[in-house]
Amino acid sequence: MDSLITAAARALATGDPLGALKRVALRDDPPALALRGIAMAQLGDLVRAKALLKSAARAFGRREAVARARCVVAEAEIALVSRDLTWPAKALDAARATLEEHGDRVNAAHALNVEVRRLLLIGRLDEAERMLAGFDPSPLPPGLRAAHELAVAGIAARRLQTHAAHAALTRAAEAARQADIPALTAEVESASLVLKTPAARLIARGEERPLLLEEVEALLSSGALVIDACRNVVRDERLAVSLATRPILFALARALAEAWPGDVTRSTLLSRAFRAKHADESHRARLRVEIGRLRAELRALADISATDRGFRLAPRHAREVIVLAPPVEERHAAVLAFLADGESWSSSALAIALDASPRTVQRALEQLAADGKVQAFGRGPARRWMTPPLTGFPTILLLPGPLPSD
Structure with a gap:
């Protein structure tokens, strides 16, 4: 040489x-x-x-x-x-x-x-x-x-x-x-x-505040019953129940947790879980069915009892009920989390990273582009998507990967 x-x-x-x-x-x-x-x-x-x-x-x-x-x-x-x-x-x-x-x-x-x-x-x-x-x-x-x-x-x-x-x-x-x-x-x-950047929000007893990553780690080992809206999991120190494939059940669990130690009215639950503006008897019947399914899923972690107004969540072992939510909640947040690194991504690469279908990712990108949140450069196979880094936008809890107790 x-x-x-x-x-x-x-x-x-x-x-x-x-x-x-x-x-x-x-x-x-x-x-x-x-x-x-x-x-x-x-x-x-x-x-x-x-x-x-x-x-x-x-x-x-x-x-x-x-x-x-x-x-x-x-x-x-x-x-x-x-x-x-x-x-x-x-x-x-x-x-x-x-x-x-x-x-x-x-x-x-x-x-x-x-x-x-x-x-x-x-x-x-x-x-x-x-x-x-x-x-x-x-x-x-x-x-x-x-x-x-x-x-x-x-x-x-x-x-x-x-x-x-x-x-x-x-x-x-x-x-x-x-x-x-x-x-x-x-x-x-x-x-x-x-x-050093807030990685989640803590919601408990009607109040909320941002959490750093180390505070999230401490929270998950605190003994509280945590409704993890970053991963759609309900967990305490002993057990974790994933509701990632049961969005309606998770929406009900989160609504009950946010109201704890109080109860939640049936109309609120119908609005949160089914987005029903004008509930009829069929909606109320479906709510009873889904509450029964949620009871079965969470039987080792919490009880769900009926009240005059609606339903109340009662943890079996934990003394506190906390909701862990992403700092930014909007549609296609996971796509934005990857684009927040400032690099240009193809839709196929995003599909691999998100473990989603290319068409699902493409629809998300088109919607984000229509809202002015992402931009596309190039055409055909050379097309890339990117966005300026979002100040303070977290990515850690939106990226796939199990927690230590999973």
Whole structure:
């Protein structure tokens, strides 16, 4: 490897893409093409970066397996940044295996981190944790250590393990300081805002207030009966009952919880659960049926008794009943939560991340666009959706993934 290629690679490692381009911008040999592609990616021209990396991978011979694998890892990272979740994950896994086989542990670790970040983005926390289990980041250079700790913090935050998330972010900040890469430092600072931004609202006894992530964690272990409107789950310290596929039952449970320790009138329950403005006997009969179903679902957690006006919720073991609600409640909030990262998303990538049908996501995007909340760029397969980051808009509790007790 000649001195210009070596100098360009070192410049890229320290976050200096312009310095790298000064050395290889006019060269078209495979190593130079690869470095130019990485430099363009760091400068934000992802389309040009992808083309250069593909050219480099084709130009490397079959005997240059390590160089080709490095190009694949770089392409995978570009795909992740551009939210191309349809990019073949198996190719990245094969590239990582090649790098490990040939002793390139640094780039193999980078490939692992890209895989974990992708799994984290689509909410597959168990798989991400298994991949990181037993991995020791200490031999890595500071930049990769920071990226590793960011992935660890992301998993911990989504598991509502705030102490572990804070510790990982502290380690990431120290590694980013040692790496002295401004973009990496900014990424760590941005990730740290998750722990400082309200992540939910507490509603109890007619009052409500915002909660930080650590307060949410404390609430779930407080012994209270929590009606979790972020995940449509009713839980206490002992048991969790999911009503995610029973929206009417959850609406009834939430209405009863918000009124606790009082009761809720039948007309209010009909309005909340069935959106019935003018209830008739059929609505009242259906309400009795749904209340019976809710009693059966929550029999281990609470009783529901009839009153003169309507119904009352009475917890079996808890001394307090609390509703945990998202800070922002509106239609298609989950779609907005993903778009709030400021990146451009395709509808197919959003469908993968949300585990929803492409048509459902497309309808949501069209409605949000009509309301002026998102914008589309491009046409056909190249169409992307994005929105400016919403100040204070939380994403953690809207992303898929189980809580510690699930």
